[in-house]
Amino acid sequence: MSSATQKINLLNFNSTDLAAFFVEHGEKPFRAQQLIKWIHQLGVTDFSLMTNLSLVLREYLIANTEVRAPRIVAEQKSTDGTRKWLLELDDGNKIETVLIPEDDRVTLCVSTQVGCPIGCAFCFTGKLGFKRNLEIWEIIGQLWLAVRALSPDGTSKTHAVTNVVLMGMGEPLLNFENVVKAVDLMLDDLAYGLSKYRVTISTAGIVPAMERLRELSKASLAISLHAPNDELRSQIMPINKKYPLRELIAACKQYYQNEPKRVVTIEYIMLAGVNDSVAQAKELVKLLHGLPCKVNLIPYNAGDVSNLPGAISYRASAQEVIDSFRNVLLAAGINTITRKSRGADIAAACGQLVAKKSD
Numbered sequence: 001m002s003s004a005t006q007k008i009n010l011l012n013f014n015s016t017d018l019a020a021f022f023v024e025h026g027e028k029p030f031r032a033q034q035l036i037k038w039i040h041q042l043g044v045t046d047f048s049l050m051t052n053l054s055l056v057l058r059e060y061l062i063a064n065t066e067v068r069a070p071r072i073v074a075e076q077k078s079t080d081g082t083r084k085w086l087l088e089l090d091d092g093n094k095i096e097t098v099l100i101p102e103d104d105r106v107t108l109c110v111s112t113q114v115g116c117p118i119g120c121a122f123c124f125t126g127k128l129g130f131k132r133n134l135e136i137w138e139i140i141g142q143l144w145l146a147v148r149a150l151s152p153d154g155t156s157k158t159h160a161v162t163n164v165v166l167m168g169m170g171e172p173l174l175n176f177e178n179v180v181k182a183v184d185l186m187l188d189d190l191a192y193g194l195s196k197y198r199v200t201i202s203t204a205g206i207v208p209a210m211e212r213l214r215e216l217s218k219a220s221l222a223i224s225l226h227a228p229n230d231e232l233r234s235q236i237m238p239i240n241k242k243y244p245l246r247e248l249i250a251a252c253k254q255y256y257q258n259e260p261k262r263v264v265t266i267e268y269i270m271l272a273g274v275n276d277s278v279a280q281a282k283e284l285v286k287l288l289h290g291l292p293c294k295v296n297l298i299p300y301n302a303g304d305v306s307n308l309p310g311a312i313s314y315r316a317s318a319q320e321v322i323d324s325f326r327n328v329l330l331a332a333g334i335n336t337i338t339r340k341s342r343g344a345d346i347a348a349a350c351g352q353l354v355a356k357k358s359d
């Protein structure tokens with residue numbers, strides 16, 4: 001329900017919930033599929049244009065419901081094509097969404113919470129603290145907006161966003177129900193129809209929730225690992241004290257047990273002098289032994305928020321250090337890529353734009 005207008009926001013429903021909603025209101029459940037297609041695939045918000053719905057239903061929808069995404073209040077464009085949107089929610093809170101175009105894909109990085117309770121030492125969002133979980137409409141609304149932004153007149157036949165990573169502000173698995181339902185829509189053929197290989201939920205390692213996620217969603221799994229041993233990981237990611245590496249890696253090994261062709265993605269931010277030595281690369285090889293995985297090495301994006309209170313002092317590893325680290329992993333047979341640093345000129349690292357605008 002929207003607090004502003006008291007109308008029911010239809011972006012809050014996945015297909016199953018919308019069918020139940022229609023049955024409750026004396027309609028046939030297949031109306032849900034028709035409406036999902038109008039709203040998400042075609043981007044139509046004017047119910048009077050939905051001509052395959054009965055007149056009575058259209059009138060009901062006009063009087064009682066709406067399709068409303070968060071409001072874009074700022075946009076930054078990087079010279080490398082990365083676009084970052086600052087979105088305002090009904091309660092005035094702000095979140096970020098980042099669009100990253102590459103040669104063969106367009107990835108949208110989606111937020112799942114306002115702030116984040118995990119408090120990783122190197123993360124700007126962590127510094128902002130935690131305010132609340134995002135609702136379904138606030139999560140799927142980010143994709144809805146991005147698709148519209150890429151095809152403003154709705155003429156594009158296919159959605160230009162090819163990949164979604166739930167890797168923006170927040171820990172997705174601490175907003176479990178809403179994240180799973182928003183991801184349902186991303187994978188739904190009548191909505192965005194993205195492949196399960198192209199929608200990735202990234203977690204800092206909420207082990208019990210990973211077990212539930214495996215049962216309830218087909219999306220891909222990524223782990224924000226960032227350290228090869230418990231001592232360092234607990235220092236830079238306090239969640240490790242609760243779910244140490246032994247438990248986390250065991251949960252990863254179980255994750256795709258029934259789908260042997262799928263692998264877990266390991267995200268590893270390269271922090272100069274902290275986690276980037278050759279010895280630590282060897283430790284990582286040992287840790288990942290027996291886990292079907294691929295590793296993404298991510299150059300740290302220090303951004304330009306050094307004037308903010310509680311500024312973060314981490315620095316990015318030098319390119320040759322990253323290369324040496326990667327070579328150790330590759331030599332051990334671990335599929336490893338170094339991600340390109342994106343949007344460095346627009347504070348594209350998670351939380352930086354909100355931090356700047358709140359300063």
Ligand code: SF4
Binds near residue numbers: 118170
């Ligand atoms: S890195 Fe992710 S999990 Fe850690 S504080 Fe930042 S948003 Fe939260």
